[in-house]
Amino acid sequence: MERPDRNLKQAIGIFDSGIGGLTVQREIKSLLPYEDTIYLGDTARVPYGTKSQETVNRYSMEDAGFLMKRGVKLLVVACNTASAYALGNLRDRLTVPVVGVIEPGARKAVQVTTRKRVGVIGTEGTIKSMAYVNTIKSMDPEVSVHTQACPLFVPLAEEGWTDNEVAFLSAVTYLHNLKREAVDTVVLGCTHYPLLKGTLRKVMGEDVNLIDSAEETALEVGRVLMERGLKRTERHGPAEHLFYVTDSPDRFTMVGRRFLGDELGEVAQVSLEG
Amino acid sequence: MERPDRNLKQAIGIFDSGIGGLTVQREIKSLLPYEDTIYLGDTARVPYGTKSQETVNRYSMEDAGFLMKRGVKLLVVACNTASAYALGNLRDRLTVPVVGVIEPGARKAVQVTTRKRVGVIGTEGTIKSMAYVNTIKSMDPEVSVHTQACPLFVPLAEEGWTDNEVAFLSAVTYLHNLKREAVDTVVLGCTHYPLLKGTLRKVMGEDVNLIDSAEETALEVGRVLMERGLKRTERHGPAEHLFYVTDSPDRFTMVGRRFLGDELGEVAQVSLEG
Numbered sequence: 001m002e003r004p005d006r007n008l009k010q011a012i013g014i015f016d017s018g019i020g021g022l023t024v025q026r027e028i029k030s031l032l033p034y035e036d037t038i039y040l041g042d043t044a045r046v047p048y049g050t051k052s053q054e055t056v057n058r059y060s061m062e063d064a065g066f067l068m069k070r071g072v073k074l075l076v077v078a079c080n081t082a083s084a085y086a087l088g089n090l091r092d093r094l095t096v097p098v099v100g101v102i103e104p105g106a107r108k109a110v111q112v113t114t115r116k117r118v119g120v121i122g123t124e125g126t127i128k129s130m131a132y133v134n135t136i137k138s139m140d141p142e143v144s145v146h147t148q149a150c151p152l153f154v155p156l157a158e159e160g161w162t163d164n165e166v167a168f169l170s171a172v173t174y175l176h177n178l179k180r181e182a183v184d185t186v187v188l189g190c191t192h193y194p195l196l197k198g199t200l201r202k203v204m205g206e207d208v209n210l211i212d213s214a215e216e217t218a219l220e221v222g223r224v225l226m227e228r229g230l231k232r233t234e235r236h237g238p239a240e241h242l243f244y245v246t247d248s249p250d251r252f253t254m255v256g257r258r259f260l261g262d263e264l265g266e267v268a269q270v271s272l273e274g
Numbered sequence: 275m276e277r278p279d280r281n282l283k284q285a286i287g288i289f290d291s292g293i294g295g296l297t298v299q300r301e302i303k304s305l306l307p308y309e310d311t312i313y314l315g316d317t318a319r320v321p322y323g324t325k326s327q328e329t330v331n332r333y334s335m336e337d338a339g340f341l342m343k344r345g346v347k348l349l350v351v352a353c354n355t356a357s358a359y360a361l362g363n364l365r366d367r368l369t370v371p372v373v374g375v376i377e378p379g380a381r382k383a384v385q386v387t388t389r390k391r392v393g394v395i396g397t398e399g400t401i402k403s404m405a406y407v408n409t410i411k412s413m414d415p416e417v418s419v420h421t422q423a424c425p426l427f428v429p430l431a432e433e434g435w436t437d438n439e440v441a442f443l444s445a446v447t448y449l450h451n452l453k454r455e456a457v458d459t460v461v462l463g464c465t466h467y468p469l470l471k472g473t474l475r476k477v478m479g480e481d482v483n484l485i486d487s488a489e490e491t492a493l494e495v496g497r498v499l500m501e502r503g504l505k506r507t508e509r510h511g512p513a514e515h516l517f518y519v520t521d522s523p524d525r526f527t528m529v530g531r532r533f534l535g536d537e538l539g540e541v542a543q544v545s546l547e548g
Contacts, residue, residue, distance in 0.1 A: 052522035
């Protein structure tokens with residue numbers, strides 16, 4: 001199933017540790033319908049969320065290298081852990097614009113918070129990295145940021161248990177402290193979490209802003225393409241979307257349908273080694 | 275933190291994709307108190323349960339190689355996915371006895387089942403591999419085997435949510451079909467699951483046999499050592515237990531305490547590459 005010769009000219013490159021970044025791909029596709037995308041899920045080494053900074057950095061450089069070889073015009077780091085640990089490094093070394101998933105969500109939270117009390121939920125790695133806290137504080141030092149790691153949300157999303165009683169009780173347990181802190185805004189700091197939005201809304205109530213970092217990242221990609229004169233404004237024929245994974249495509253394809261519906265096309269396995 | 279020069283003579287080598295195998299290490303230590311153990315958790319590449327056979331085979335050979343270099347007298351594959359995919363390969367290539375976690379649990383199930391209706395729960399990879407079904411059927415073709423993947427149980431165990439309402443509802447959902455099939459015996463086909471035994475007992479009821487594959491594997495290790503004349507029957511000073519991981523030890527140490535209590539000693543990070 002390898003197709004190393006298949007390159008899209010001037011596509012948007014997107015990588016994630018696995019499947020979660022598909023929520024970002026979906027938003028980019030919907031917001032920028034003329035753009036081609038190439039998605040890489042490093043499924044042989046997923047998850048990044050529990051791995052060390054050094055390891056995540058190395059993996060991220062390899063993921064980016066794969067996409068750069070395919071001539072992408074912009075790189076999206078659609079993984080919160082990789083954005084937290086490796087974004088600076090990638091920006092230093094790459095010649096194309098690099099968009100992470102943390103800054104866009106953080107910026108939106110700072111814009112919409114009414115009482116300057118923001119909650120952030122994510123994987124253990126993302127929360128431990130303090131990336132959201134530091135980014136939000138750098139944008140507005142007066143915002144108080146309350147964080148909560150929610151390790152069960154990723155397996156719940158992948159299992160398709162997004163609005164059952166198990167998901168609801170897990171959310172009640174994890175969000176208890178954020179509710180007590182009376183945050184007015186919650187950043188969904190993991191690309192899997194948009195699938196749980198309905199349940200999170202039920203637990204947090206109607207008055208709390210839920211920031212979908214996948215949506216915000218797509219908006220940021222649109223802005224950067226426009227600024228750099230890289231945005232496609234027309235095309236002949238439909239946009240193309242390629243999907244690569246580093247382990248067997250079976251599970252990615254099955255769970256990916258849950259993320260994208262029927263829109264997930266052919267998925268090819270590749271090796272990042274050598 | 276590397277200590278490549280630290281070898282125990284004639285220890286029992288144990289490897290797992292991560293932390294789950296600690297339940298096996300705990301049982302071996304308790305049953306065979308004179309034996310030294312060396313544990314390797316491949317935490318940089320965890321989990322194996324969702325990865326392909328080819329990938330799991332390659333990782334398992336590297337894990338085994340690391341322990342063989344340290345002069346172990348017996349190798350325990352304390353990971354169900356690796357036992358399902360790589361056991362034959364390891365036995366072909368290694369000069370020491372190799373014990374997996376599937377055969378011992380399967381054998382015990384065949385021995386204790388009263389109505390020849392056995393349930394097996396495990397990760398997606400273990401269940402999909404059909405390893406338990408094939409092993410049980412090869413021991414007694416008349417046993418009907420009913421399987422159920424329970425992807426949330428590993429994150430629940432690692433989160434320490436082993437006897438709360440979320441764990442209970444997850445178990446009710448996953449075990450529904452096994453109860454309907456009226457199995458009289460359930461094999462806990464994943465090394466994390468012994469931590470959920472209380473909840474599984476509550477859901478399945480008192481009359482169903484729960485087979486703890488960690489316990490059965492330790493008994494098998496004792497039998498093999500005895501048969502081969504490799505069992506230590508005395509020693510001066512306490513037995514030693516070394517722990518190695520392939521990613522940062524922080525999370526392993528933290529979650530490992532949940533598995534072993536205070537007994538988890540120093541954990542060193544190593545690289546399997548090169």
